[in-house]
Amino acid sequence: MAPDMSLDRILQEITTTTNVAALNQTLKNSLPKESRDTILSSALASGQDPLSILDARQNTLGALYILSARLNTPNAAVPPEFIKLFCARFLPEQARLAPERVTLLAKGIVKYAVSNGVLSWAIGPLLDLLMRYPPDTSYLTTIHTIFLNTCVVAQQPSAALPVLANPIANVVPALSDITYNDNLMYHYLGGMALAMLKRWPEAEEFFEICVTAPGAVPAALQLEALKKLRLVQLISRGETTSLPKYAHAGLPRIFKNTPYSDLVSLYPQNIDKISALVEKEKQLFGTEKNLGLIMQAIDRAPRWTLRKLTATYVALGLADIARLVGIPSEDEVRALLLSMIEAGDISAQISASGTVTFSDPPPQFTREEVDAVLRSAQTQSALLEGLDLDMARSREFISKAVKGQDGASMWGPGQEEELYAMSGGAGAWAEEAMFA
Structure with missing residues (x-):
């Protein structure tokens, strides 16, 4: 031609x-x-x-x-x-x-x-x-990040659920012209979509996958994912958890030098100090599109303060709980208690006189839940076995493994990914997306 x-x-x-x-x-x-x-x-x-x-x-x-x-x-x-x-x-x-x-x-x-x-x-x-x-x-393909970003920016995160329900297990560069950042961005955007839907455990999982992706140095996007991971954990758990050991050791150190670390250390009891911190860093939190998550965490702080009381007290009056939690109305405390009991966050009974008796919640598992866990374990076991066999047959993997024994790094982002800046990355793509 x-x-x-x-x-x-x-x-x-x-x-x-x-x-x-x-x-x-x-x-x-x-x-x-x-x-x-x-x-x-x-x-x-x-x-x-x-x-x-x-x-x-x-x-x-x-x-x-x-x-x-x-x-x-x-x-x-x-x-x-x-x-x-x-x-x-x-x-x-x-x-x-x-x-x-x-x-x-x-x-x-x-x-x-x-x-x-x-x-x-x-x-x-x-x-x-x-x-x-x-x-x-x-x-994983390049289409994934384009699709997820579209769902987030268009304020239609539920449209992404059919895709997010399928775990990524294969990355083949020949199939799609993907880069190191595609994996990070897919899980970061997936976490954003799930957080917008208030599906906290799933959002936490996606952010953690992004944060713990292997690399020679932490990528800027991984720090942004860690910030959102910590906020999601505060909302859903009332506290943060340690990162897996395979996460890059430099990320927690970088995170510690941000206002988000101060917020985590104050949460949930010190609402006045948290409010002062948010007011001081409001521009930063807003620019990084985390203000919505922070406000949700603040709204749920009394819930987690109340749960901490169950580890100290066997019984308390509604008035005492209101004073300790910082809620002015006993009716509001009663409503909060009922919602936490219904959600399974605590196990308690409220007497007619207004005395709240706490107890350890009994473990409850339905047969369907047990069967679902077993099926999931069997599926994941078969998948991991297949991946292990594929990797064992890979000449490239064996070659890199041998080099790795000599001190060479097997995995890691390229120079372009190491210098990745949020101003031009996924954060900018989805900067119009807000958390209600």
């Missing part, structure tokens, strides 16, 4: 070739790189739209090149119906030949939605693209 070939000739190549891999090399290498997308976005000599001729399934690769080019070329006409049709029907085996075009397509879908003033429109096509492109939902 000559560099000056028209779109008519390109379309003929797409519709007549039987060697899709060769077609990919032609579209990728034979067209001038600086004008490839301009050529692919041009019109046929007859004025007919080439996308009206191509079949989204049979001609997946050609349609992918043309559609991704149009979506990223200014003023190029793009039929929204074809975007939806392509994402719902494309042939994954063909699309995987050009992972960089799939990434370009996903970004272009977001640009198209933004230009039309309806970002949420992109969620449906992106979800179809994400669920159909990889061999199965355990594979």
Whole structure:
């Protein structure tokens, strides 16, 4: 194919070739790189739209090149119906030949939605693209971060739940042009979406995966994830927990030099000091989009102060609890107690005279819960066994393991990831997302 070939000739190549891999090399290498997308976005000599001729399934690769080019070329006409049709029907085996075009397509879908003033429109096509492109939902792709960021910024975090329900177990660079930061950003954004839905245990898990990802030095995004992890723990537990031993030792030291560390050390009893700290650092907390989480933690502080009383006292009057917790009304204390009893946070009884008797909550497990845990354990065991076998067969892993014994690092971000700054990263992507 000559560099000056028209779109008519390109379309003929797409519709007549039987060697899709060769077609990919032609579209990728034979067209001038600086004008490839301009050529692919041009019109046929007859004025007919080439996308009206191509079949989204049979001609997946050609349609992918043309559609991704149009979506990223200014003023190029793009039929929204074809975007939806392509994402719902494309042939994954063909699309995987050009992972960089799939990434370009996903970004272009977001640009198209933004230009039309309806970002949420992109969620449906992106979800179809994400669920159909990889061999199965355990594979991480560049589409994941694009999709999650769209859900968070569009204030539709629940749309991400079908994706977040599938743990990531496979990272294959050849499948999708992913980088070290894609894993960090996926779990960071997943934690944000789950926190927006107040699904605290799941949000904590996603933030922790981001925080504990291996690397030679902590990434800036991991520090941001640690800040949110600590706030989520305060909301859901009333206290923070130690990071796993495999987390980078430098992260806790960096975190200790932030106002978030002071907030954690004061929580939950010192509400007056916490309020003063929040007022002093309000601009910082707001800029980092953590003010909403902090306010939720403050609102729940009396709950955790009350729970700490159960470790010291067997019985207390409502008036005594109100004084110790800092709630002015006995009726508010009664309502708080009832809500905590209902949620299973404490085990207590309130007498007619207003005396609250605390007791240890009896363990309660349903047969369904036990069966679900056993099934999950069996599934994870089989998955880990498969991963272990795959890793043992990997020459690259064995080579790196041998080098690792000599002191070389097996894993770690590249220089670009080490210098990653939140001002241009996921925090900036999702800076419009607020926690109610």
